[in-house]
Amino acid sequence: MNRSRFPSRTATALALAALAAAITAGTTLAKAGGSSAPEARKATTITLAHWNSSPVELASLRATLAAFERTYPSIDVKEISLDPYPEGMLARFAARKPPDVFYVDSSVFPDWVSQGVLEPLDGYLAKAKVTTKPFFPNLVNAFKYKGKLYGLPKDWSPLAMEVNTAALAKAGVSVPTTWAQLQSVGSALKSAGQPPICLSIDLARILAFMYQNGGGFLNAARTQAVVNSAANVQAVQTYINWLKSGIAQTPAQLGVGWCGEALGKEKASIIFEGNWVTSYMNETFPKVKWATFPMVRNRARGNLGFTVSYSIAKDSKHKTQAFTLLRYLEGPTGMRIWTNAAGFLPSRGDVKPPAGRAVFLKEAAATHPWQFAPGFTKVIDTANSELQSAYEGKESVQTALANIQAAAAAALRR
């Protein structure tokens, strides 16, 4: 055979293998290193990671960052939107290549801070002579751990009662303020053939009602679970009875994803949602006549505060620049630009909220932060499943709360 004319089969196979390996290596390197072009100026680039729930929110964040870059030309901010957010952040933490500044939801804060991925801010604040006094204390405390501060709240929202005013007018009732009034308004709506109240089987809503009845979830020091109290049983039983009697329905029964959608599609007359519903309704269902009213009360006022902080990563390589960005975003100028553009509530008392949201701010005094202890993600899921079982009649409310108490106690022991 004429071996000299064509390359041998071994050589061909090895060449193909080498080519394949080279292509794989090249594309991996290109993805990892090629995206950040070398900086012509001497500016430092830091990354900010966030999630994104609407185009308006993204545009507002970009506007705020652009204003920051104009004030501090030596710092460039690269913002990355992660979806899904917790998974993306966990991967970056594990790889020890986290973004410099990022969102931390108050409910995952205990997990992240106890695992040591956040940088304490007290030293930086003291050196820059920045005080946390203008912030609402409830919100700042949500980001403290073992006496140190690990983030500053960027905005927040409590729950409130959103009402379809036309439907209530047709039923001839005024807006309720207590549980008893809510019950009678619900019955009136049902008799008048108007859409019902929308209530979700979700701890993030039912807990507000538990607080309104004098109950709670954890004690103040977050060392003990107090789910199993008589006040809680009564609150949950009342909530479920509203659903069973037909004056309220769940989003699943109404054929919608959440109660905000029910309000927009006029399948519900009264819902309990936060400030996020304002922009949602204005953008998606502008023709519906609705208004926001204070949360109902029973023995006491009770509400939940959902807040997110800006925090700095422990493994960040540009902590000074990251703190400059954080200080700007949390300062009066940055927060004003952000909240006005996105329609969120400022977490500082010295920044005026955007128009039409004063009702939410008045809820601040009765707000308990939506936050528990490390390892509570599963407890929340257990709570939601137990509440669903109780609602479906598969077990009594007492059993459901007892099971939640057991799960919470087990998580606290770990």
Place this chain on the structure above:
Amino acid sequence: MAVAARTRPVGTRRLETAANAKVREALVGYAFVGIPLLYFVLFYLFPIGYAFYISFYDWGILGKLGYRGFGNYRELWHDQLFWTWPPKRGTAIWNTLYYTAIVVPAQMALGLALALAVNARIRARTFFRAAYYFPSLTSSAAITAIAIYILNADGLLNWALSKVGGHPVHTPWFGQSSTALESIMGLNIWTTSGTMMLFYLATLQSIPTDVYEAAAIDGTSRWRTFWKITFPLLKPGHFFVAVLSIIGCLKLFDQAFIVSGGKGGPAYSTETAVLYLYQTAIGDARWGYAATVGIVLFAIIFLFTLVQRLLFGKAEIGY
């Protein structure tokens, strides 16, 4: 100097060539297999081994947090969300086994029925084969997203049922614990039966026709032909389809995740073993414990496959 003589006699040269050629053949084989094998070792064998390793540790976001020995396994033994004794709906393992017990026979039956249907001499056979197989090609995430709309309380299915039944039907199929997992079962039986149909079709067409001719001569009815002749001869098909089906069902994740938003559905009805693993790994960031769940699941699937192999033997046709 005279003409340079051949340094080796002809005979030895031929022998050397033969030995070299064999080695070269072997090298070529290894070179071709090398890259896929490397991929297999790196992305399959190594993660399994590493998962086994970290299942003995408390492994958090930033790495090792402490050696636990068999502590993770002991915790899993007592984990009420993972399994209970006696069996209870709403735990990860029993949900998965209940799902498997219903879906596997249904998938096999439907796949076999479709295979028999498209094997018969009807017009547009090829079209039906493609049509029945099509759902298996589509992304399960896309199908589930659309199914959420169709199975909505105000969705298409309830509308059709109202028309048929005469009274309004408003069941939120994915929204209540008594129907959520069953709806996923229905969805998956329909989607995967196409793949099973193909396997059965291959086995069906390998049965020689003279068996059927002999049966026709003997005057057997259609049903007896099927039950006494076709069905037993499909044994290799049954075994293959059963193994694949069981393994696939025990690994159910994407439909359960999309339907429940990753939470395990209304009252833990759609909590499957792999979803539980995902929640432990991502929700709790406890990767050591999640690795334990993975290893236990691997052991269960391996046990099932082993039992099947021992009970039903090799896939061989014997007439």
